[in-house]
Amino acid sequence: MTPGILAIIVLVxxxxxxxxxxxxxxxxxKREGVRLHSLPSHYGQxxxxxxxxxxxxxxxxxLFLQPLLLENQVSSQIPDSVIPEGGARSLVMADVRRIADxxxxxxxxxxxxxxxxxxxxxxxxxxxxxLAEVGVALGSDVxxxxxxxxxxxxxxxxxxxxxxxxxxxxxxxxxxxxxxxQVRPAMRARNVSETFIRSLLIGSSLVAILTTFGIVTSLLxxxxxxxxLYPASEFFFSTVWNPQFRGGSDLGVLPLxxxxxxxxxxxLLLAVPIGLMIAxxxxxxxxxxxxxxxxxxxxxxxxxPTIVYGLFALITVGPFLRDWIAQPLGLGSSSxxxxxxxxxxxxxxxxxxxxxxxxVINAVPQAMRDGSYGLGATQSETIRKVIMPAALxxxxxxxxxxxxxxxxxxxxxxxxxxxxxxxxxxxxxAMTTVTVKIVSQLTGDTEFASPETLVAFALGLTxxxxxxxxxxxxxxxxxxxxxQYE
Amino acid sequence: MNMLTDAAVEEKLxxxxxxxxxxxxxxxxxxxxxxxxALFGVNLEVPEKQVMALxxxxxxxxxxxxxxxxxxxxxxxICRVGGxxxxxxEDIYDPRIDVVELRARVGMVFQKPNPFPxxxxxxxxxxxxxHGLASKKSEFDEVVETSLQxxxxxxEVKDRLHEPGTGLSGGQQQRLCIARAIAVSPExxxxxxPCSALDPIATAKVEELIDELRENYTIVIVTxxxxxxxxxxxxxxxxxxxNLVEEGPTDKMFTNPDDKRTQDYxxxxxx
Numbered sequence: 148m149t150p151g152i153l154a155i156i157v158l159v160x161x162x163x164x165x166x167x168x169x170x171x172x173x174x175x176x177k178r179e180g181v182r183l184h185s186l187p188s189h190y191g192q193x194x195x196x197x198x199x200x201x202x203x204x205x206x207x208x209x210l211f212l213q214p215l216l217l218e219n220q221v222s223s224q225i226p227d228s229v230i231p232e233g234g235a236r237s238l239v240m241a242d243v244r245r246i247a248d249x250x251x252x253x254x255x256x257x258x259x260x261x262x263x264x265x266x267x268x269x270x271x272x273x274x275x276x277x278l279a280e281v282g283v284a285l286g287s288d289v290x291x292x293x294x295x296x297x298x299x300x301x302x303x304x305x306x307x308x309x310x311x312x313x314x315x316x317x318x319x320x321x322x323x324x325x326x327x328x329q330v331r332p333a334m335r336a337r338n339v340s341e342t343f344i345r346s347l348l349i350g351s352s353l354v355a356i357l358t359t360f361g362i363v364t365s366l367l368x369x370x371x372x373x374x375x376l377y378p379a380s381e382f383f384f385s386t387v388w389n390p391q392f393r394g395g396s397d398l399g400v401l402p403l404x405x406x407x408x409x410x411x412x413x414x415l416l417l418a419v420p421i422g423l424m425i426a427x428x429x430x431x432x433x434x435x436x437x438x439x440x441x442x443x444x445x446x447x448x449x450x451x452p453t454i455v456y457g458l459f460a461l462i463t464v465g466p467f468l469r470d471w472i473a474q475p476l477g478l479g480s481s482s483x484x485x486x487x488x489x490x491x492x493x494x495x496x497x498x499x500x501x502x503x504x505x506x507v508i509n510a511v512p513q514a515m516r517d518g519s520y521g522l523g524a525t526q527s528e529t530i531r532k533v534i535m536p537a538a539l540x541x542x543x544x545x546x547x548x549x550x551x552x553x554x555x556x557x558x559x560x561x562x563x564x565x566x567x568x569x570x571x572x573x574x575x576x577a578m579t580t581v582t583v584k585i586v587s588q589l590t591g592d593t594e595f596a597s598p599e600t601l602v603a604f605a606l607g608l609t610x611x612x613x614x615x616x617x618x619x620x621x622x623x624x625x626x627x628x629x630x631q632y633e
Numbered sequence: 634m635n636m637l638t639d640a641a642v643e644e645k646l647x648x649x650x651x652x653x654x655x656x657x658x659x660x661x662x663x664x665x666x667x668x669x670x671a672l673f674g675v676n677l678e679v680p681e682k683q684v685m686a687l688x689x690x691x692x693x694x695x696x697x698x699x700x701x702x703x704x705x706x707x708x709x710x711i712c713r714v715g716g717x718x719x720x721x722x723e724d725i726y727d728p729r730i731d732v733v734e735l736r737a738r739v740g741m742v743f744q745k746p747n748p749f750p751x752x753x754x755x756x757x758x759x760x761x762x763x764h765g766l767a768s769k770k771s772e773f774d775e776v777v778e779t780s781l782q783x784x785x786x787x788x789e790v791k792d793r794l795h796e797p798g799t800g801l802s803g804g805q806q807q808r809l810c811i812a813r814a815i816a817v818s819p820e821x822x823x824x825x826x827p828c829s830a831l832d833p834i835a836t837a838k839v840e841e842l843i844d845e846l847r848e849n850y851t852i853v854i855v856t857x858x859x860x861x862x863x864x865x866x867x868x869x870x871x872x873x874x875x876n877l878v879e880e881g882p883t884d885k886m887f888t889n890p891d892d893k894r895t896q897d898y899x900x901x902x903x904x
Contacts (some may be wrong), residue, residue, distance in 0.1 A: 434710070514747035518810070520708055521743070522760040522817060523736035532759065537750050 148311050150210060154203070157319050161199040164323045165377025168194025169328050176332045185337035189328050193339040198323030202315050209311045217307065221300045229290045237238040239293060242285065246274070246297035247304065249283035256281055267294075366611065369595065369604035371476075377598040382605060388568035390588065390599045398602045398608060402568040406485070406578035410442070410564055411553035413574060414496055418547055421493075422500025426542075429501070430508035431530055437451065449498040460491040460563030468575065479575040481565060482595030486574040488563030492556055499549040508534060540624045547621035551614040557582040581606050656681040656704060656821060656851040657739075661716035664697050664706065671697045673875045674716065679821070684852045685845060686862035686883065690898065691874035695855050699823050702853060703739035704732050716839070720821070737764050739821040740814035745830050746806030748798035748813075752791050756798040756809055757781065760817035776816050784812035785842050804835020808842060815846075822846065824854040828861065840865050859899055863887050871895045 171192030176183045185188070221371060222240050230239055267274070267558075273290045289297075330336070374382070385399025425445060429438050465482035473479040481610060511534050519529040535542075565577025566587065588603040657679040664672040672694045679685050679702075687695040699705070704725060706712040717724045727794055737760070748756050757777040761767045768778050777794065781787035783791050787809045789803070798809050807871055824843070828836040842851060843865045856862050862869055863883060870880040871892070879892045890896050 181732070304839070512694055514743060514745055515749060516708070517705065517741075518747040518749065518813075519759075521705060521736060521741035523702065523733045524759075524763050524815065525733055528763050532763070533749050 148308070149481030150206065153206060153312055153315055156316060157199060157202045157206070157597060160202075160316075160323060161195045163528045164198040164327065165191035165195040168192075168327055171327060171330045172332065172334075172336070175330070179332060183332050184335055187277075189336035189340055190334065192321050192343075193334070193336040194323060194326045194330065196339065196343050196384045197326030200318050201322045202319035205318050208309070209314070213304075213307050213311070217303055217420060219301065221296050224292075224296045224299060226292055229292050237552040242289075242293055243300050245283055245285065246289060246294065247301040249278035249281055250297065250301055253277065253282040274429055281573065293522045294506055334591045347397070362609070363608075366604055366608045369601055370608045373598060373601035373605045376601065382602070386570055388584070390602070392599055394597075396599055398598065400581070400606065402570045403579060403581045403584050403606065404609070405570050406564065406568070407559075407582070408578040409485050409549060409574070409578060410489045410492065410560055410580055411556075411632055413485060414553045415493035415550055416545065417490055417493025418496035418549060420547075422497045422545075423504055423542065426504035426508055426509065427495065427530060429505045431526065431534070442502065446498045446502055448495065449502070451495070453495065453556065454497050454562075456491050457558040460487050464491055465563060476572055476575075479577075481575075481577045482567035483577045484575045485564060485578050488560045489574070491563055492553055492559045495556075495559065496549045499552060500545055503539070503545035503548065504542045507538045507545065510541070511537045518547035540627055544621040544625035547617045547624070551617040551621070555582065555614050557586060561586060579611050585610075598622060654681045655679060656721065657853075657882045658719040659698070659716065660718070662698065662701060662718060663715035664694070665713045665715075666709070666723075667711040671875055672682050672701075675872075677870055677880060679851060679853055680868060681851050682847060682849070683867040684847050684854060684865050686869045687853065687855045687872060688857075688859065688862050688869060688880070688898070693869075693872040694875040694883065695872040696825055699825055699855050702821070702823055703736050703741055705736075705741060707732060714750035727746070727815060729734060732854060737817050737884055738819055739823060740817060740819035741809070742810050742814055742822065742824045742827050744769060745827040746803055746810050748801070748806050748809050750797060750799055752795045753781075753798045753801070753809060754794040756813050757816045764817055766817065780812040780816040783815050783846070784808045785845075785888075786812055787840065804833070807831060807835070807839055811839070811842065811846075815850075818840050819850065821851045821853065824852065829857065836861070857888075859901075871898065873898075 169187045172183055173187050174189035218240060221243060222236060225239055225243070227234065230236055272530060275285050277286060361391050380399055382400055384401065385397055386401050387397040388402045389396060389398050390396040429442055433441065461483075465484070465487040468484060468487055469480065471481040473481070473484065515533050515537060516529055519533045524532070560580045561583050564579060564583065566579050566583060567577045568579050568584070569576065571578065585603045588600055588606075655678040659675055659677045659679075662672055662675045662677075663670065666717055675694070675698055677698070685698060689695050700706045702719060702725075704714075706714055714726060718726060720735070720739065723730065749759065751759070754777055757780050758773050761773065761776050763790075765891070768774045778787060781790065786805060789805060790809075800807065801809060801841075807830075811822070811827075827843075828839050831839065840861060843854065846852060847867075854862075854866065866883045868881065869879040869883045869886040871886065871890075873894055878894050879886070879890065881891075884896060887899060890899065
């Protein structure tokens with residue numbers, strides 16, 4: 148029985164529990180002639196929740212823990228002798244799992260029965276060939292020890308799955324029955340479902356928080372690993388970025404940070420004024436009809452995948468800047484440049500700035516405008532002297548959010564800015580950014596043991612610290628702004 | 634001799650209850666909000682240097698009429714104003730009239746205190762700055778001080794002129810808004826229920842202030858409080874369903890109104 152079918156059984160029990168609980172509540176209320184504390188459906192929900200939640204939690208935990216325990220038990224059966232030179236136990240275990248999976252398929256396709264399988268031995272029969280027939284390809288012939296391990300993997304997994312199915316259904320029935328017995332008119336069934344909804348919501352927010360926490364910790368550990376292999380002072384203060392995969396590389400972050408900030412700066416230089424002016428126009432001048440059309444239309448820009456922007460930079464903007472500006476002025480001959488990436492990224496950021504600023508400007512109370520117009524101010528005076536100062540903190544927040552987006556942007560800079568780590572001021576030269584280098588250090592066949600690959604995590608963490616800082620700053624400013632009218 | 638004096642007194646009383654010189658005159662004023670008509674040909678004269686109260690049940694058009702007097706309705710897209718409104722004999726809806734200048738002459742104080750999120754000083758200096766009424770810092774200082782003094786707020790805030798105006802209490806904020814309006818030296822001040830968000834003590838202070846301001850300014854005030862209308866105004870206009878029901882000296886309106894609807898509204902029988 149697969150987990151899917153098991154889940155469906157639990158759901159069927161849940162639905163049954165709902166109707167039984169509801170019915171019992173109504174019947175008892177009628178017999179005792181008292182009013183129900185909650186609506187009849189609340190009693191049904193309570194029974195249904197008690198049926199479903201513990202059973203599904205148990206199932207989830209089992210699905211999560213079973214492979215771990217199984218792996219442990221079986222991997223101790225594999226003798227060191229079958230582990231190939233320079234390989235890892237985990238690779239052998241992967242074979243074990245695939246063989247066990249293949250055996251399941253063999254049985255399923257009717258080619259073999261269980262007795263045949265248990266008497267089958269790796270040294271006498273062509274296991275590899277038979278598995279290939281059912282679509283499980285193995286890299287080499289199967290070692291007897293590995294085959295035995297696969298057999299025991301399979302049998303332990305089978306028992307465990309059976310146990311799981313019994314346990315889950317038993318829990319569903321047991322808790323459901325107990326809850327059903329508890330149903331009486333005085334039971335506070337409404338509170339049960341309210342509590343459940345609250346814990347569901349708390350649980351959902353925990354998922355987001357824990358994921359962030361997990362990402363940061365994994366980055367942190369790999370970064371610490373990196374700094375054991377490579378001096379931190381070199382990383383932070385060296386101005387040379389020159390990774391050599393044979394060792395002895397210079398991994399200074401400064402040229403990359405410079406590129407990142409230069410490109411982001413160019414992007415913001417384009418996006419902030421245009422975005423702000425769009426926001427002011429939409430919020431203060433445009434009519435309702437135009438605004439309801441123009442705002443979503445501009446937001447489409449934010450929905451274009453960044454790889455498409457990258458193509459635009461690579462094929463259109465880059466060559467245009469090279470042929471019409473860089474070469475005539477003698478400032479460079481590369482089609483990828485800071486300006487290319489910056490301009491295209493700026494276009495991408497326009498809706499971030501305009502949409503958020505528009506919301507902020509709209510949030511300035513009409514009373515402020517009335518007050519200003521009432522004193523004889525013109526529309527532009529009102530915007531300049533009353534609306535903008537009042538909205539400024541929120542606008543700064545919008546700009547900082549756009550900036551953190553720019554710093555983390557990858558595809559546009561990969562395709563538009565080039566790959567040369569360089570500390571320079573010429574915006575028509577190729578430069579590179581932190582994100583581009585993370586990609587290039589991790590592309591290809593890599594193992595996470597050398598400083599050249601681990602540096603990607605240190606770069607990632609650096610980037611994360613910058614964007615997190617900007618986000619916190621933005622949130623702080625936006626929050627402070629909110630207090631102004633309260 | 635005595636008789637003559639009495640007659641003179643009588644005449645004086647008579648003239649006080651007459652409209653006097655009209656500062657603003659509305660003729661057949663109609664207002665449409667989109668399809669909906671809010672005012673049906675209102676004829677009303679606002680006497681100079683007096684307080685005129687506009688009363689009437691909610692939705693009767695009194696605020697709409699008030700907002701016509703300095704063209705604040707222009708900021709509402711769907712609003713159309715018909716008829717004519719004269720300020721010192723000039724039609725303020727004439728295309729040649731500059732609305733910026735008009736609003737400098739006809740200031741407005743709103744229902745909810747709406748100080749800008751700037752310092753107290755900057756709140757007052759805002760109007761003179763946009764109209765170029767002062768240029769040197771000393772001139773601004775003087776405008777700020779006199780405006781605050783006229784609004785009876787100076788002593789309360791003189792030590793914190795550079796703190797945000799939003800930090801004041803509700804009543805102080807409303808007097809700050811009045812001071813802000815005074816700072817551009819308007820001729821008329823329109824007040825749209827200026828005390829509806831204030832407690833009784835702050836209300837008393839604002840009413841006292843309105844009474845003092847009458848000396849220099851023409852004031853039109855919309856109010857829902859009958860007592861307030863009786864306390865601060867010399868003339869009262871009663872609106873109902875977009876029409877002007879009647880207009881007259883406040884004493885007469887409150888003691889012996891011509892129209893039954895006024896009588897009923899004032900005594901609380903409807904509204």
